[in-house]
Amino acid sequence: MALSQKTLDYLLEAEGSIRLAMKYAATNEKPLVITQISKLLYDIESMKEFEKLMDIVEEHNSTD
Numbered sequence: 001m002a003l004s005q006k007t008l009d010y011l012l013e014a015e016g017s018i019r020l021a022m023k024y025a026a027t028n029e030k031p032l033v034i035t036q037i038s039k040l041l042y043d044i045e046s047m048k049e050f051e052k053l054m055d056i057v058e059e060h061n062s063t064d
Contacts, residue, residue: 003051
């Protein structure tokens with residue numbers, strides 16, 4: 001089941017905020033902070049891609 005549009009909208013909003021935090025952190029924080037912020041962004045992207053893959057698998061299973 002795909003993520004709802006509302007969920008995707010909030011994730012995109014969160015990504016924008018995280019990117020801004022990372023931009024600020026790049027000049028003002030320790031590298032560990034930047035690494036952790038980057039991991040948050042990566043996890044959001046991974047979740048969206050995983051949902052796409054799950055949709056493909058579900059479509060394939062429903063055609064069998």
